[in-house]
Amino acid sequence: MMMSRQTLIALGGAIVLGIVAVFIANSWLNRKQQQAYAGGTTRVAVAAAPLAFGTDITPDKVRFVDYPNTSIPPGAFTDPQQLIAAGKRRVALMPISLNEPILKDKISAQ
Structure with missing residues (x-):
């Protein structure tokens, strides 16, 4: 079964956006934890x-x-x-x- 080009582009974009979202969330949580322990x-x-x-x-x-x-x-x-x-x-x-x-x-x- 062959996927259309549009489907592959959409799937690739979703994967990239998912990775970016995980990176941003991880950075935000690390910053919050450092702020909590700063005191x-x-x-x-x-x-x-x-x-x-x-x-x-x-x-x-x-x-x-x-x-x-x-x-x-x-x-x-x-x-x-x-x-x-x-x-x-x-x-x-x-x-x-x-x-x-x-x-x-x-x-x-x-």
Whole structure:
């Protein structure tokens, strides 16, 4: 089956435009990410595993990831000692998903 010349030109043009669109979108996203991190980052506690209601918050269930300073959620923990103090027990007051920031209003007080 032979494609007409017009069909081949249209197909080639669509491929070229698609490649250009991907390049532009990628450049734009990279610029946005650099702008977000330009203000610096802070390490924020997130769930290293899904935490069900009543689950003890222990060091093996928490990890810290870099967040842009402009995007830190209110009530986030930036200091491990604030979250997991020796001799203090904290539990999840609601389910917390994997990689979700652990916030003060989602866990019990010390």
